[in-house]
Amino acid sequence: MAEVVLSGAIRSNLLSIQNTARLLDDTQLRLSTGLKVNSAVDDPTAFFQARSLNTRAGDLNRLVDSLQQSINTIQTADEGITSLQKLVESAKALANRALETPIVAxxxxxxxxxxxxxxxxxxxxxxxxxxxxxxxxxxxxxxxxxxxxxxxxxxxxxxxxxxxxxxxxxxxxxxxxxxxxxxxxxxxxxxxxxxxxxxxxxxxxxTNGTNRDKFESDYNELRLQIDQLAGDANYQGVNLLRGDDLTINFNESQTSQITIRGVDFTVDGDLRLPEITARSWENEVNLRNTVRDLDAASRTLRTQASTFGSNLGVVEIRQGFTDQLINTLEGGAADLTLADTNEEGANLLALQTRQQLGSVALSIASQSEQSVLSLF
Incomplete structure (x- = not known):
């Protein structure tokens, strides 16, 4: 079939209308998606830069979740130390009551x-x-x-x-x-x-005498409770009070991190609170040694609480920094790809007007060819 031959004026107007329709489609796409760069075809440099920024932001978002879990682990250990301190204080009060209770034969x-x-x-x-x-x-x-x-x-x-x-x-x-x-x-x-x-x-x-047997058994029961509490200070399989270490990564490449060293806060571990054998507290020297051990355990707990507090502060600072960095990365990606809706709205109006004018121009260009009909 032979190709239809169009005059120069009609072909020029037709091409203009087609170009306007294409631009109109692009503008409508930008308005519907809110993006001026929807694919690599639109702007390869901006598209891949934005993708890189968003990818890193996504990695850091996952890292923030991990940081929050690490914070929860440290807080669990800190709360455990607070409770252990109360148990140690109870044991000390018990030992002091035993000291104040004279043995009566x-x-x-x-x-x-x-x-x-x-x-x-x-x-x-x-x-x-x-x-x-x-x-x-x-x-x-x-x-x-x-x-x-x-x-x-x-x-x-x-x-x-x-x-x-x-x-x-x-x-x-x-x-x-x-x-x-x-x-x-x-x-x-x-x-x-x-x-x-x-x-x-x-x-x-x-049995008209008085002894300290009940104090000894109560003290040993408190020792058992200290061990059980330390064992329960567990968060997602990590127990900083039973010797587990916690490594926290601060960036997606795992080149920036902190390792929080665990402690063994059991009575036979770092707290060093030996069991009271039967009749041991008959001797006040042994009883005063127990009070001394409890004072040392209390100091150990306070020192470690301070260490965990410092570690927690570092992790929270890094979490805040990472949140801000994510915002910056996502903002940078948006700067490269987001469309200006005001500008695109004005473009849409202008293109619609141009499209209407093109139709009118095409109609005018075709009138010269239609005049030949008057000869018949």
Missing amino acids: SSSEGPRQVVTDPSVAATAFNTAIASTDVLTVQVGGGSVRSVTVGSKTVGELVSAINGLTGVSAEITNERSLKIEGDSGRALVISSSTGSVAQDLGLAGSF
Whole structure:
């Protein structure tokens, strides 16, 4: 089929209308997307620069999420230290109460106004007592100690009882025999041979003393709670109070970072709070050593809290910086690609007017060819 031949005037107007339609399409696209650079065809340099900036901004956005999780980990450790400090203070208060609680011996006292002469033989003091009789003493469920009466006088019998570890005996001002279990625990006085304990009026089990056993067991329970709390200060598998380290990256290439060193805040770790063995607090030196250990643990906790606080400040500063950097990158990308809606609106109006004028011009150009019809 032969090509249609158009006159120069018509072809010129047609091309102008086609160009105007193309520009109109471009302007409408910019208005609908808000971008003046929608693809590499529009402006290769601006398009790829904007893509690079947006890509880095996206990487940093993901990094900010990671920074927030790291902040939560540090805050968990800091809150754990605060709670550990309270437990240590409770343990110290308990130890101080134990210090203020004197040990009162459990005791058994025989009849009064009966011991008039300590030099009298025990067998003569009470004729029911035989020289083969054996007096036994037990304190706090410990080993049973014994004293054989033999040829001892009343005073010698008292001295022999005093020779037993943890037991005291005396002739009181009321002229009675008195035996005490020094630790304040249950005192059991009996006879393994004969009935000397009954004959002296001392036999039986006596719990009228005061000891520090309950303080010791409560303290050891607090030690257990300290270990359990330190173990629970865990955030997403990282526990800074049980020796885990935390490495935090500050940029997308992982060349800027900080490593927060974990600590072992257990009683057998950095806190150094040994278990209190049974009857250890009978000795006030041991009790004061416990108070000293608690003071040292408290100082250790405060020092580490300060360290974690400094680390937290650094991470929060870097998080704020990263947020600002993301805004800058996204703003830079927008500067390269965003369209000016006011300008594009004016362009749209101008192009629509041009399109209408082009149609009118094309109509005028075609009139000269239409005049030939008048010949027929």
